[in-house]
Amino acid sequence: MLTSCGVEAFVPRGDEVELLTAQGTQRFSHAICAASPSSSARLFRAAPQLAPIAVQIEALSFQPITTIYLQYPESVRLSQPMLGLDRCFAQWVFDRGRIAGQRGLIAAVISAEGLHQELQQEQLAQKVVQELHEQLGIAATPLWHQVIAEKRATFSCEPNLPRPAHTTPLPNVLLAGDYTAGDYPATLESAVMSGIRCAEEILRKHTQ
Ligand SMILES: Cc1cc2nc3c(=O)[nH]c(=O)nc-3n(C[C@H](O)[C@H](O)[C@H](O)COP(=O)(O)OP(=O)(O)OC[C@H]3O[C@@H](n4cnc5c(N)ncnc54)[C@H](O)[C@@H]3O)c2cc1C
Structure with missing residues (x-):
């Protein structure tokens, strides 16, 4: 084998x-x-x-998928392991603490092409931080963030x-x-x- x-x-x-x-x-x-x-x-x-x-x-x-990782203080958690947001840049938000023990780490996922691609990575991260504050009440400031854009993530269906x-x-x-x-x-x-x-x-x- x-x-x-x-x-x-x-x-x-x-x-x-x-x-x-x-x-x-x-x-x-x-x-x-x-x-x-x-x-x-x-x-x-x-x-x-x-x-x-x-x-x-x-x-x-192909279509891209962009993931914005935001490391908040460990006390920050979502009400559910995964949440969907409406009319936001961030489409899905995952609590990596609840899913994989990475406390305080939130991953926001944006599928396909869109307006988010017009922003620099730093601007996009700040935009998502703002959305999480407004939509989910997360007022803390992330300790660090990382944006990963996979340009050919999925074929265009x-x-x-x-x-x-x-x-x-x-x-x-x-x-x-x-x-x-x-x-x-x-x-x-x-x-x-x-x-x-x-x-x-x-x-x-x-x-x-
Ligand atoms: C960031 C991101 C988020 C996603 N989120 C979701 C989601 O939430 N839900 C969902 O359903 N799907 C999601 N997807 C899509 C999902 O990951 C894919 O649909 C799925 O992985 C496709 O499986 P596959 O087996 O067709 O291909 P792949 O998972 O790409 O597997 C292909 C494999 O072939 C191997 N390979 C390549 N070349 C060779 C070679 N020459 N010889 C041997 N092996 C080789 C690669 O190493 C790889 O392991 C996401 C994708 C991305 C990129």
Whole structure:
């Protein structure tokens, strides 16, 4: 078994798939490619039968997620582990103290593009501090803050977007990930369900 090593290439070899990793090469009866969209596209591009799927993956666009971490004094806590805010820059607020024992640490999350991107990180942090004061009554001043903006956090889930299927022209190569065709946008549910679909497909063929 190969674990904790990135796949550098996979090569279809008849009924098998060969995986090339830093730990060596190994053959498998099936491969489910569950890497990020960019890695999956890179791996698929190298195999002529899979290259059209790489093109489809590369056509996806992405949305950012910005998280503003605010370390308040340890006595600061939310009334719930997670709260939603309405008409604010901060959309969801997590009490990391209640969730993970990091007392006083509040994480405010902003999904997708928006007006918040027009602010400098320092301005955005101060804006969220103000919102938490006004909306939740947190009057304390944070000891420190950190803004982390993931520019390609999730694929952009638009109406009628063609998302790649979990099956490929190669019957023993499947594709999993939140961005593959399914009922959900970029969520953990979507990722898990795509993995289950791939596993079911392999089992179905195996028992035929
Ligand atoms: C900041 C942020 C907040 C989020 N919040 C939520 C939320 O509240 N609720 C929710 O449902 N979803 C949330 N999401 C989305 C959720 O994280 C994703 O939908 C989910 O993780 C997608 O799972 P995945 O298995 O498709 O991909 P990933 O979780 O991205 O897993 C892909 C894996 O492939 C590995 N990999 C990449 N290249 C290779 C390679 N060459 N060889 C081997 N392995 C490789 C990567 O290391 C990674 O572990 C959030 C995402 C972000 C970024």
